[in-house]
Amino acid sequence: xxxxxxxxxxxxxxxxxxxxxxxxxxxxxxxxxxxxxxxxxxxxxxxxxxxxxxxxxxxxxxxxxxxxxxxxxxxxxxxxxxxxxxxxxxxxxxxxxxxxxxxxxxxxxxxxxxxxxxxxxxxxxxxxxxxxxxxxxxxxxxxxxxxxxxxxxxxxxxxxxxxxxxxxxxxxxxxxxxxxxxxxxxxxxxxxxxxxxxxxxxxxxxxxxxxxxxxxxxxxxxxxxxxxxxxxxxxxxxxxxxxxxxxxxxxxxxxxxxxxxxxxxxxxxxxxxxxxxxxxxxxxxxxxxxxxxxxxxxxxxxxxxxxx
Amino acid sequence: xxxxxxxxxxxxxxxxxxxxxxxxxxxxxxxxxxxxxxxxxxxxxxxxxxxxxxxxxxxxxxxxxxxxxxxxxxxxxxxxxxxxxxxxxxxxxxxxxxxxxxxxxxxxxxxxxxxxxxxxxxxxxxxxxxxxxxxxxxxxxxxxxxxxxxxxxxxxxxxxxxxxxx
Numbered sequence: 001x002x003x004x005x006x007x008x009x010x011x012x013x014x015x016x017x018x019x020x021x022x023x024x025x026x027x028x029x030x031x032x033x034x035x036x037x038x039x040x041x042x043x044x045x046x047x048x049x050x051x052x053x054x055x056x057x058x059x060x061x062x063x064x065x066x067x068x069x070x071x072x073x074x075x076x077x078x079x080x081x082x083x084x085x086x087x088x089x090x091x092x093x094x095x096x097x098x099x100x101x102x103x104x105x106x107x108x109x110x111x112x113x114x115x116x117x118x119x120x121x122x123x124x125x126x127x128x129x130x131x132x133x134x135x136x137x138x139x140x141x142x143x144x145x146x147x148x149x150x151x152x153x154x155x156x157x158x159x160x161x162x163x164x165x166x167x168x169x170x171x172x173x174x175x176x177x178x179x180x181x182x183x184x185x186x187x188x189x190x191x192x193x194x195x196x197x198x199x200x201x202x203x204x205x206x207x208x209x210x211x212x213x214x215x216x217x218x219x220x221x222x223x224x225x226x227x228x229x230x231x232x233x234x235x236x237x238x239x240x241x242x243x244x245x246x247x248x249x250x251x252x253x254x255x256x257x258x259x260x261x262x263x264x265x266x267x268x269x270x271x272x273x274x275x276x277x278x279x280x281x282x283x284x285x286x287x288x289x290x291x292x293x294x295x296x297x298x299x300x301x302x303x304x305x306x307x308x
Numbered sequence: 309x310x311x312x313x314x315x316x317x318x319x320x321x322x323x324x325x326x327x328x329x330x331x332x333x334x335x336x337x338x339x340x341x342x343x344x345x346x347x348x349x350x351x352x353x354x355x356x357x358x359x360x361x362x363x364x365x366x367x368x369x370x371x372x373x374x375x376x377x378x379x380x381x382x383x384x385x386x387x388x389x390x391x392x393x394x395x396x397x398x399x400x401x402x403x404x405x406x407x408x409x410x411x412x413x414x415x416x417x418x419x420x421x422x423x424x425x426x427x428x429x430x431x432x433x434x435x436x437x438x439x440x441x442x443x444x445x446x447x448x449x450x451x452x453x454x455x456x457x458x459x460x461x462x463x464x465x466x467x468x469x470x471x472x473x474x
Binding site for chain 2: 223224246250253254258261262277284287292
């Protein structure tokens with residue numbers, strides 16, 4: 001698969017929405033590469049439009065070569081007018097929305113390419129012979145960016161994806177607010193601020209500022225890989241688990257080694273029975289990992305669990 | 309308002325009289341065994357929850373019991389994983405299941421001794437949760453036998469314990 005970058009897509013945003021502007025930001029987040037997928041046919045078959053597009057390409061070769069933003073990450077380019085007028089983005093604004101200076105907030109004003117308007121798509125994504133760019137929706141971009149940042153902090157993919165999908169499901173995703181929250185996310189990631197990353201990831205959704213942190217915190221539990229009631233130490237490296245998985249883990253473990261039996265019971269076991277209990281915990285954890293794709297057994301060993 | 313949170317092992321009959329259904333907080337940092345009462349009953353699910361109410365012994369007597377691992381959608385899972393504790397004089401007896409490694413010490417015969425009854429006076433024990441849970445009535449009554457009708461291997465039990473819900 002040929003991979004390249006596209007930049008000039010940003011230029012076209014203003015032509016789609018000339019009366020729309022976004023607030024300026026100090027720098028652009030790195031949205032990563034854009035994949036190109038080879039296709040067998042040109043979906044925009046009108047010869048004149050293809051020629052026009054190619055002519056456009058020839059006139060802007062250096063932009064194509066150095067571009068960093070993906071096709072639908074053109075928010076900063078729209079900020080030219082706003083930046084010139086000295087406006088600034090307030091990430092803590094009450095609504096989290098980013099209306100223009102003289103415009104009321106309107107979800108319909110989101111810079112989304114109309115799916116039924118091939119001309120608009122074509123102007124953003126000029127054809128490259130038999131190649132066309134993979135088009136990520138703004139929602140996919142937000143989710144991918146948030147999940148990548150979370151995984152960059154060492155969070156398991158299942159946790160990162162669960163969080164991003166959970167937050168997205170709760171609030172719905174639109175492109176507004178992406179830029180500011182992306183900066184928050186990157187900043188929190190740089191500081192290794194785990195709750196901050198969760199909050200920023202949630203905050204990438206407009207209107208979510210006030211609830212972002214609580215949504216993120218509610219979505220994740222710190223899990224003791226070696227439960228204390230089974231002899232695990234008080235101080236352990238907690239494993240962040242989505243609530244649903246955490247509940248599932250303990251619900252299943254209760255079937256094997258019930259919490260109702262209380263800590264004192266497990267502490268009172270003789271050496272043989274205690275060994276059996278540890279073996280049961282190890283076997284259950286391995287089974288849980290296999291079923292749910294977690295790595296809790298590794299975490300169990302890292303926290304001093306004796307290999308039974 | 310201070311939430312009514314306590315370790316599961318500290319639950320008493322009085323707690324269950326006030327709140328028949330308790331749920332685990334699943335907050336590992338304060339302890340995995342901490343529970344809080346569920347205010348609204350009947351509930352939809354008993355996952356991660358403990359119930360306390362009176363069960364009926366074979367001889368017709370009622371005894372306070374706490375119940376865990378009652379699966380309201382899977383009678384077979386309930387049959388294999390149900391945990392039952394019976395109270396007498398402020399003490400709880402935790403009945404071992406056939407797969408528990410101390411079955412001999414905490415099995416049906418030991419429970420009968422704890423209650424001062426014969427095994428056949430105690431078993432079968434009828435556990436009826438219909439007052440506390442919404443669902444298929446047929447799945448809300450469990451019968452605890454002195455000898456289980458089916459025994460699974462350790463591997464089969466583990467597989468059933470971690471299985472995803474549909």
